Amino acid sequence: MKGSFANWRTGLFVAALCAVFVPSLQGKTYYISPNGSDANSGTISAPWATFRQAFSVAGPGDTVFVRGGEYPSEMVTDNAIAHGGAQGNYLVIKAFPGETPILNDFGRFQLTKPYIRVEGLTFLGAGISAQATGCQVVGNTFSGPGFGIGAMHAFGNDLLFEGNTIDVIQNTTLDHGLYVHEGDGITIRKNRFLRSFGYAIHIFGQNQQSTPKPLKNIVIEDNYISGSEQRSGILTAFAAGQAFDLSDIIIRNNIITGNGASGISLRQGKNIKVYNNTIYENQQSLTGSSIGPSIIVPSFSGSEDVSNVTISNNLIVTTSGQVHVMVSSSGPNIVVDNNLYWPQGNGIEGTSDSRALFADPMLVNPAALDFHLDANSPAVDAGLTLAMVTEDFDGTPRPQGAAYDIGAFEFTLGPTSVEDGEVSAPRSFELLQNYPNPFNPSTQITFVVPQEGRVKLTIYNVLGQQIRTLFDQNVSVPGVQRVVWDGRDGSGQVVPSGLYFYRLESKNTALSRRMILLK
Secondary structure, three states: OHHHHHHHHHHHHHHHHHHHHHHHHHOOOOEOOOOOOOOOOOOOOOEEEHHHHHHHHOOOOOEEEEEOOEEOOOOOOOHHHOOOOOOEEOEEEHHHHHOEEEEEEOEEEEOOOOOOOOOOEEEEEOOOOOOOOEEEEEEEEEOOOOOOOOOEEEEOOOOEEOOOOEEEEOOOOEEHHHEEHHHHHHHOOEEEEEEEOOOOOEEOOOOOOOOOEEEEEEEOOOEEEEEEOOOOOOOEOOOOOOOOOEEEEEEEOEEOOOOOOOOOOOOOOOOEEOOEEEEEOOOOOOOOOOOOEEEEEEEOOOOOOEEEEEEEOEEEEEOOOOOEEEEOOOOOOOEEOEEEEEEEOOOOOOOOOOOEEEEEEEEEEEHHEEEEEEEOOOOOOOOOOOOOOOOOOOOEOOOOOOOOOOOOOOOOOOOOOOOOOOOOOOOOOOOHHHHHHHOOOOEEEEEEEOOEEEEEEEEEOOOOOOOEEEEEEOOOOEEEEEEEEOOOOOOOOEEOOOOEEEEEEOOEEEEEEEEEOOO
């Protein structure tokens, strides 16, 4: 075991170095720093000072590492970006490993050339616009106030927004988390949307009155959406009298909770699938009053009603007296089927669900934001088999039992915490993706032990150095274990932001995953 572990550490170190430095094998590597100068050469020892300088030089295949510290206001617009990237050969702008670059009151960061990836930056009162094909916004943190309209904007095709944390403290209903204006092929995945005053995800077309623009082929999956003070978690719509092809939208495996109005509002659009979401106690406005059903499909004056909508396998819990699902659209083919609703007295208006399940979902601890299913939950094995949903929010394959589970999580047999002693019979040795990820300040790591034996869970940094052992003991009762890492090392010191690995070992098996700590 020692030999294999040593080999793994060597491999991890090499992999980590590759993650940091491989771009230099394909292109050039540059650096910027708050202490740099644009008269420098852009090397690690002589970094530039501004993003404008980096964008004026870097091109396809190049990587620009952004050193930690605070960057003053700077507008990155079309004339500042000389080249961009190319398909399969990105221009990457990313935080230097273990450091936190902060763009404070930076102004709009506009990606107006194709195939640019921005990764691991912290935006304070500043936002980003992806306005060209193939741009990616990955693992960044946005915190307000100061954004106006939206922290992130989408105007292009084949865009990716993944692993970002958006915590927008604003005071008008125009302040959204992500504003999708137009585009074909947009993926919104594993983000955390917190405290936007407007919509968390605002898919909304406007200012187009002639030839329809595309607003289609959009996937919204595995996001945590909470705290939109005055609006819904997700909106699909376009302004009255406008011309947009709003179609082919998948909304799956999201946790949508504590938003001011509805969880999901489908005002316009066609060919929309709403599958396996956990929609929990929304309708909470800033003033404490409750407004709107959990899912609403309204009729909207001045435009074509929504059509070809399927709403299935969703777990819906409303506040007292509120409606679960409301459909007033006269559009064709709106199907609501096989969802779980609680409490039973709350209604389904304007439609019916012939396979509705009215029951307490028996979640692990929703008050602590743990929406996993308890072993006795009626949602277990109660879902329809849906080809578009192959994994759950944690990345666990579906199904885990005889059938799909309802809601964002598949139940995996076992106790619900390290301290539990419940007997179970899990199928395999598993290490799930931590949640939340990226995280700050703590995250939960879940693993499954199928048989008795010694198990060890260890945290490593990007250099392969051991940071902390979280779990090292004999497991006498097979099952699910959940351990929280508080972002501290073995001596109790807070570790810096960056990429970390967690590794689970038993006598015959070793599994590892990556996670990102953002501050």
